[in-house]
Amino acid sequence: MFTRLYLHIPFCRRKCPYCAFVSQESASADLDGYAETLLAEMGLAAQAFRAERPLASVYFGGGTPSLLDPSHIARILERASDLFGLGQGAEITLEANPGTVDQKRLAAFRSAGVNRLSLGVQSFADPMLAALGRIHSAAEAGEAFRAARTAGFDNIGIDLIHALPGQTLPLWRTELEQALALGPEHLSVYGLTVEEGTPFAARYTDDSPLLPDEDLAAAMFEEADDLLTAAGYEHYEIANYALPGRRSDHNSGYWRRDGYLGLGCGAHSFLRRGYGVRFGNPADLEAYAGAIAQGRLPHGETQSLTRQDALAEFMFLGLRMADGIEEETFRQEFGVGLEETFGREVSKLAALGLLETDGGRIRLTRRGMLLSNQVFARFLP
Numbered sequence: 001m002f003t004r005l006y007l008h009i010p011f012c013r014r015k016c017p018y019c020a021f022v023s024q025e026s027a028s029a030d031l032d033g034y035a036e037t038l039l040a041e042m043g044l045a046a047q048a049f050r051a052e053r054p055l056a057s058v059y060f061g062g063g064t065p066s067l068l069d070p071s072h073i074a075r076i077l078e079r080a081s082d083l084f085g086l087g088q089g090a091e092i093t094l095e096a097n098p099g100t101v102d103q104k105r106l107a108a109f110r111s112a113g114v115n116r117l118s119l120g121v122q123s124f125a126d127p128m129l130a131a132l133g134r135i136h137s138a139a140e141a142g143e144a145f146r147a148a149r150t151a152g153f154d155n156i157g158i159d160l161i162h163a164l165p166g167q168t169l170p171l172w173r174t175e176l177e178q179a180l181a182l183g184p185e186h187l188s189v190y191g192l193t194v195e196e197g198t199p200f201a202a203r204y205t206d207d208s209p210l211l212p213d214e215d216l217a218a219a220m221f222e223e224a225d226d227l228l229t230a231a232g233y234e235h236y237e238i239a240n241y242a243l244p245g246r247r248s249d250h251n252s253g254y255w256r257r258d259g260y261l262g263l264g265c266g267a268h269s270f271l272r273r274g275y276g277v278r279f280g281n282p283a284d285l286e287a288y289a290g291a292i293a294q295g296r297l298p299h300g301e302t303q304s305l306t307r308q309d310a311l312a313e314f315m316f317l318g319l320r321m322a323d324g325i326e327e328e329t330f331r332q333e334f335g336v337g338l339e340e341t342f343g344r345e346v347s348k349l350a351a352l353g354l355l356e357t358d359g360g361r362i363r364l365t366r367r368g369m370l371l372s373n374q375v376f377a378r379f380l381p
């Protein structure tokens, strides 16, 4: 049913005004109590769902998982290993905010079993970091990266955001160059989306002159593609670049529709049963922890995917990857050919220059990556 484990840590030092993730300010958070709740939930889930032992990856996401004590991480990984097994060389990622770590803490996370660090740098320009409401400066982000290296991490990813208010193309290029100078194994490069319900949504309307327009945002995407691929990174997913052999295994599992169990407040799960089953935990911390305290899993409504849902998901998740979709894999999953199922849509999108077919594979072109939402909409039921 699942081969991957996700743990959501819904606390941050300060809530960033653009953020729509499930997280709350951590000043009064009971981190010990939350870690115990996660352990209890894992025990309940192990009774309810079957893991295909051993796990291929574990991912601590948030929120700010680096607020947890390294001893919490060690206990959670030990319990996961006991209950589900941890594969030799399983990828174990911790998302870390540069404003929450120093070399000693990072070394302790490494000793606890974390072997991949995802640093939420977001920008290497202090005015951009101020606009984003981040708790760290660009210099501190660089220091956190170097501290992680010294602490023994040989697999570090950096997250960056472009299309920020007031950001120019030359500034974005400088930020990419600063990221490259650190030599990360992985870079995630997202365009800012103004999410409903956030302070940014009140501040910036869609046509706000303060935000880069569509053309500038596209130029920033292309600039990243040009610079990072020239530096030897594979552009392996719309928003992700990696040195050879350093793709995120956990996230690649999402795009291949591997089953994963999500634990924690607001976490989502996808189990491989039938065409797939999705469910999520409440985003409300009290409701989540209250259910676990009563010895029950706090899942909301379970969505059992129909064949049509699964076909669409297979297409729009698989096409996110630069390797695209293999026609043979499609046939193995669904027992029919891709051509007879989506031939008309694929031909139309190829004629528009958004998709290309090659040696039994279908993939997005660079223009298709830029306009990916328009492509994915064509496969929806």
Ligand code: SF4
Residues within 6 Å of the ligand: 011, 012, 014, 015, 016, 019, 020, 021, 023, 062, 063, 064, 097, 120
């Ligand atoms: S640190 Fe990350 S998860 Fe936390 S509020 Fe900021 S963007 Fe959201």
